[in-house]
Amino acid sequence: MSDHAKEKDKIEGLEDPPPRVLSNDHPTQTLAENVSSSVSDGSGEPTKEIHYGGKRELTDDECYDKLGFCFPGWKKWMILSVIFVVQMSMNFNTGVYANAIPGLTEEFGISEQAARVGQAAFLVAYAFGCELWAPWSEELGRWPIMxxxxxxxxxxxxPCAVAPNYATIVVCRILGGLSSAGGSVTLGMTADMWEAEDQGFAVAFVVLSSVGGSTVGPFFGGFIGEYLDWHWVFWIQLIFGVVTQVMHFFMVPETRATILIDREAKRRRKSGEADVYGPSEVSPGLDAKEVLRIWRRPFEMFIREPIVLFLSLLSGFSDALIFVFTASFPLVFQQWDFSVLAVGMTFGAILLGYIIAYAIFLPDVWRQMTVRHAKGGGARLPERRLLLLLFICPLEPIGLLGFAWTTMGPAYTPWIAPLIFACLIAMANYGIYMATIDYMVAAYGPYSASATGGNGFARDFLAGIATMYSTPMYQNIGGRFHLQWASTLLGCAGVLVMIPIYVFYWKGPEIRARSKFAQTLEADRQRHAERRASQAFGSRRPSHISADEKPFGS
Structure with a gap:
């Protein structure tokens, strides 16, 4: 082809409307939602790209100071504190239902196993709800979706609180689960306000709300079960939810980068700067095909990305254990003649384990942030974020095996012995969720809502299944030592599911090197790192290390 023909093709290409590129398209077609649509003129600076109709798209680099990354620290943590409450509220709904089961069996004449369907249905629907809401928060904004x-x-x-029959409760619980946006959106908001190298404290805080919410439910549910009837299980969920929504309405602004860029483009046009438009303004609207692509995105990542798949399965198994405990604690502690209220208080051991694990992670988070600020974002591979988990993860099978053989009753051990091991399991559960989420958010950046959606899907789906098998397993397996053998079985399974942690720590760079999705996002992050770093941290420049370096070292 002659030079003249090539030049003609370039000109004609600028006149054609650009196709709307979604994150689930092939990675080479621009996967990162915040990837600049600019092109380089060879000088290293982006040049204006003309879109259909002569519109120029405003890029994130051109208005970086207007994005969530540049919110003042107090504003970021105010937003995050409200998000903490939002996450607690949604996960509270999953755990507190167990305290309504005795009342439901009496009210509607159903078995306890049938009454648990309402909890299982909510959790399974919640798993799909997180997947369905997450990509919409990326397209339409976090605030309206939440x-x-x-x-x-x-x-x-x-309708659950005033239900005339049990079928009404099951249907409304399913709808409530599908309506829950969950952690995939709240964790996505951390990626909106913190760069990957700075997000550690924020992710640790949000993870604490996520795991804590599931345990706060049965903890306070003990008071409900002791002093109130089953209707109040749902009324209290409603009260908590309304207060949370009001707080979110007044205290949380939009954080989504594409939405903020749209607003900045409109502001600039009003101030007299012509020919500048936001990303949503230069792209055509969603059609039915694109809607299906948006919904498909997190499921596709869950299946096709080994990082998302295996770490999500590990995280899901760990979270399911908490719901196993919700069902098994009454069976275990009735041996010590615990009341409903006292059984609820035993979940304080799990809450304590979460707080201890949170405190353990903070110094490591601080150290890694210090290193990245001093030497650049590439000074540590993402796999370094799994290092602490290598030592915390074994606490899960250790805790399960210890819990198993300290639940033989007051003739053998004091009641506090199984709670000590439950605390260890909680520490492992927090560590697994924190480290795997931190790792995936670092790897997938602006699409963390969809990436972590796979993690949330596995956690909620497996937890929903656990609510159905937990009590039968603890009642029927192993004969005389049925309580002990059930936990022993789970402990053995815990050894198997933690193996991927060690595989990803040592072989993660090679696995990511084969993931076009992760590599495309990393390439874009490196392309903009120098400019963003100069705005946020003075003259700091990012460093680079090869993909085959091992992530050891402090």
């Missing part, structure tokens, strides 16, 4: 989610969840509590 408000709509909270509103719908609150609405479905009312």
């Amino acid at each position: 408000q709509l989610s909270l509103f719908l969840v609150n609405i479905w509590q009312i």
Whole structure:
């Protein structure tokens, strides 16, 4: 082809409308949602790209100071504190239901196993709800999606509280689960406000709310079960949800980068700067095909990305253990004649384990942030974020085996012995969720909502299944030592599911090197790192290390 023909093709290409590229398209077609649409003129600086109709798209680098990354620290943590409450509220709904089971069996004449369907249905629906809401928060913004989610969840509590039959409760619990946006959106907001090398404290805080919410439910549910009837299980969920939604409405602004860029483009046009438009303004609207692509995105990542798949399965197994405990604690502690209220208080051991693990992670997070600020974002491979987990993860099978053989009753051990091991399991559960989420958010950056959606899917789906098999397993397996053999079985399974942690720590760079998705996002991050670093941290420049370096070292 002649030079003249090549030049003609370039000109004609600028006149054609650009296709709308979604994150689930092939990685070579621009996967990162915040990838600049600029092109280089060879000088290293981006040049204006003309879109259909002569519109120029405003890029994130051109208005970086308007994005969530540049919010003042107090504003970021105010937003994150409200998100902490939001996450606690949604996960509270999953755990507190167990305290309604005795009342439901008496009210509607159903078995306890049938009454647990309402909890299982909510968790399984919650798993799909997180997947369905997450990509919409990336397309339409975090704030409206979270408000709509909270509103719908609150609405479905009312028919549950006044249900004339059990079928109404099951249906509304399913709808409530599907309406829950969950952790995939809240964790996505951390990626909106912190760069990958700075997000550690924020992720640790949000993870604490996620795991803690599931345990706060049965903890306070003990008071409900002791002093109130089953209707109040749903009324209290509604009260908590309404207060949470009001806090979110008034205290949390939009954080989504593409939405903020759109707003900045409109502001600039009003101030007299012509020919500048946001990313949503230069792209065509969603059609039915693109809607399906958006919904497909987190499921595709879950299946096709080994990092998302295996770490999500590990995290899901760990979270399911908490719901196993929700069912097994009454069976275990009735040996010590614990009341409903006292059984609820035993979940304080799990809450204590979460807080201890949170405190353990903070110094490591601080150290790694210090290293990255001093030497650049590439000074540590993402796999370094799994290092602490190598030592905490074994606490899960150790805790399960210890819990198993200290639950033989007051003739053998004091009641506090199994709670000590439950605390160890909680520490492992927090560590698994924290480290795997931190790792995936670092690897997938602006699409962390969809990436971590796979993690949330596995956690909620496996937890929903656990609510159905937990009590039968603890009652029927192993004969005389049925309580002990059930936990022993889970402990053996815990050894198997933690193996991928060690594989990813040592072989993670090679695995990521074969993932076009992760590599495309990393390439874009490196392309913009120098410019962003100069704005946020003065003259700091990112360093680079090869993909085959091992992530050891402090």
